[in-house]
Amino acid sequence: MRIAVASGKGGTGKTTIATGLALALEDRPVLFLDCDVEAPNAHLILRPELIWRQQVDRPVPVVNQTRCTGCGHCAEICRYHAIAVMSGKVLVFPELCHGCGSCVANCPEAALSEYGRPLGVLEAGSTKTGITFARGVLEIGELSASPIIRQLKKWAVRTELFPHALSPEAVEIRDAPPGTSCPVVETLRGADFALLVSEPTPFGLHDLRLIVELVHEMNLPAGVIINRDMANDGALERFCVEANLPVLMRIPLERDIGQALAAGQPLTAVRPAYGMALRNLFEHIQLLEARGIRT
């Protein structure tokens, strides 16, 4: 079972829920993936010992000037405008390149090849309670988070790192980045369930609508957690009813929860009742996933 925790809006409590869920499922083999590679922070709560490292490179084209005829085909083909052909000379802009390889594959003179440019690192290890933890960290100044997330998903499920990878009891929890752009799509891709964390604010609702649209597009079953729940105009819940999204859990806006999280404590440590609530949540998710209910 692969659960991706996403939200649209940032700061709604994705990492709070994802880490809480990982700790609550202590009787199962859990793999935790921090997919927020631009600003990973789940380690602050789960405190793993990171002993595995893997460099991630990004393929960037390089020109063989003796073969190149300056035809300009590569510049026309590059949808990221990472290549210009000026006065018959190919100019590559590596910061703009997404490493898709289209230029290399389509060069009529076979004048382009690729070299690896460091994009970031993958790190993995275990927590004291036996959770396998892995994260990606994007190199500062690099812009493409998706390739790191793609590699992270592949890298961490090898039995070397996660010995229970093939067990039917295994649970993979992915902590998504905020937003609804490519890195979030990459985090959701291959997941079995999207756990959407929102809050009863106009921003929370606005961005929940966006992520629900994405989840719908990806044909993923989903449910909502309302975090920082408080007296409100009911717009968030009306939307969940209209969109046929089950509200799976509510966490009230309470000072002690905020204080505990700020001190690096997980939700399950604030009050043991949350451990039970999160285990119930997981059972609920299993049922919804098995029934294949789509929003």
Added chain:
Amino acid sequence: MRIAITSSGTDLDAPFDPRFGRAAYFIIFDEETETWQFHANPAVEAPGGAGVQAAQFVANQGATVVISGDFGPNAYRALSAAGLAMYVAPRGEPPSVRQLLHQYRAGTLQSVAGPTSRGHHGLTAGTR
């Protein structure tokens, strides 16, 4: 000689557009025939790489001089590789395309010897 000027409109009396990669239009003025054409900028809504795409477009139009308000590092690198001369309009109230053209011909426009901004792409583009 062909002169490309970034423009917010489609004629010579439109205010010039101070952006290069995201300019609304390019007006290409041909000095030999004293005629001009306007072209919508194909890069105006590009998700990234607008400066490179716009530079490629301007170079493909056969321009040898570009006048704008600002050239980011990528646009600068691409335009200088193509041998285009870059000039920037003075700051302040944006002049019309026609006024800029007069200033260029009178030799009062400032030429550019490096990127005039850190670029607008991502968080850290142009810092290396």
